[in-house]
Amino acid sequence: xxxxxxxxxxxxxxxxxxxxxxxxxxxxxxxxxxxxxxxxxxxxxxxxxxxxxxxxxxxxxxxxxxxxxxxxxxxxxxxxxxxxxxxxxxxxxxxxxxxxxxxxxxxxxxxxxxxxxxxxxxxxxxxxxxxxxxxxxxxxxxxxxxxxxxxxxxxxxxxxxxxxxxxxxxxxxxxxxxxxxxxxxxxxxxxxxxxxxxxxxxxxxxxxxxxxxxxxxxxxxxxxxxxxx
Amino acid sequence: xxxxxxxxxxxxxxxxxxxxxxxxxxxxxxxxxxxxxxxxxxxxxxxxxxxxxxxxxxxxxxxxxxxxxxxxxxxxxxxxxxxxxxxxxxxxxxxxxxxxxxxxxxx
Numbered sequence: 001x002x003x004x005x006x007x008x009x010x011x012x013x014x015x016x017x018x019x020x021x022x023x024x025x026x027x028x029x030x031x032x033x034x035x036x037x038x039x040x041x042x043x044x045x046x047x048x049x050x051x052x053x054x055x056x057x058x059x060x061x062x063x064x065x066x067x068x069x070x071x072x073x074x075x076x077x078x079x080x081x082x083x084x085x086x087x088x089x090x091x092x093x094x095x096x097x098x099x100x101x102x103x104x105x106x107x108x109x110x111x112x113x114x115x116x117x118x119x120x121x122x123x124x125x126x127x128x129x130x131x132x133x134x135x136x137x138x139x140x141x142x143x144x145x146x147x148x149x150x151x152x153x154x155x156x157x158x159x160x161x162x163x164x165x166x167x168x169x170x171x172x173x174x175x176x177x178x179x180x181x182x183x184x185x186x187x188x189x190x191x192x193x194x195x196x197x198x199x200x201x202x203x204x205x206x207x208x209x210x211x212x213x214x215x216x217x218x219x220x221x222x223x224x225x226x227x228x229x
Numbered sequence: 230x231x232x233x234x235x236x237x238x239x240x241x242x243x244x245x246x247x248x249x250x251x252x253x254x255x256x257x258x259x260x261x262x263x264x265x266x267x268x269x270x271x272x273x274x275x276x277x278x279x280x281x282x283x284x285x286x287x288x289x290x291x292x293x294x295x296x297x298x299x300x301x302x303x304x305x306x307x308x309x310x311x312x313x314x315x316x317x318x319x320x321x322x323x324x325x326x327x328x329x330x331x332x333x334x335x336x
Contacts, residue, residue: 017321068241073248083254088266114274163285164285165307187276191283211273
């Protein structure tokens with residue numbers, strides 16, 4: 001199978017996640033009485049789900065540029081974590097590398113890490129198509145949502161569950177890869193702590209705790225190795 | 230707010246987002262092959278996924294017993310279907326369908 005077809009198949013669940021989610025963003029964005037094409041620009045140059053939703057709030061509140069900058073850094077700090085674990089999979093140089101880095105969203109990251117492709121040529125082509133396809137779904141969703149939003153009053157009640165379901169599915173896929181319960185239990189513990197300490201900063205808190213704790217644990221060579229089946 | 234101001238906000242966000250994504254590639258480029266980084270890269274994704282699942286669930290409306298049950302049913306349906314058939318789209322669609330149906334019935 002060609003890299004394109006493999007990538008297209010792998011990206012389909014993201015299509016059904018990004019289209020409604022992008023549309024939800026577009027609808028909210030249109031609610032601010034802004035030009036619809038600005039939602040498309042957001043999908044093209046920012047391309048970050050959570051941050052774009054936050055942007056609607058920031059724009060509505062008329063936040064200053066330094067505020068926008070800082071809150072986006074914090075909101076997206078989890079991407080540092082993602083980069084760390086794809087360092088050896090991504091190409092080491094070139095334009096493709098930087099596009100892949102730019103397009104490293106939660107979902108693309110999840111797909112990239114949930115399958116192994118041994119051949120580097122096919123692997124890089126696969127990552128390239130996957131990233132581009134995912135972004136095109138997102139841009140399409142943002143644009144459609146904004147167009148719909150300026151045209152009708154619509155409700156997307158309940159559709160946001162798609163993303164929860166997507167993460168659940170990807171977690172199960174990760175489970176099939178490692179088949180170790182310990183890292184998952186540690187992550188549940190960390191999440192519970194983060195929810196308890198600062199629910200508003202949950203993502204950044206839980207993810208940095210996971211990085212620090214795992215960074216400490218992996219110094220041991222045999223930590224949580226996958227049993228041979 | 231005029232278009233130029235909105236564009237300034239979007240460009241600012243784009244720069245900040247790219248900085249977070251590029252940081253490890255710029256700062257840690259030489260060590261990608263290290264076995265420690267490899268172990269780290271293999272074990273981090275499942276942990277991140279646990280965090281994202283919990284993040285996603287905590288972002289759902291959970292203020293009534295009915296909405297908690299709807300989320301729980303949606304998650305259980307998704308897990309069960311995925312373990313049975315391992316068909317990503319089916320799991321996501323039916324799981325979301327279960328959730329939306331319960332929300333519609335309850336609200």
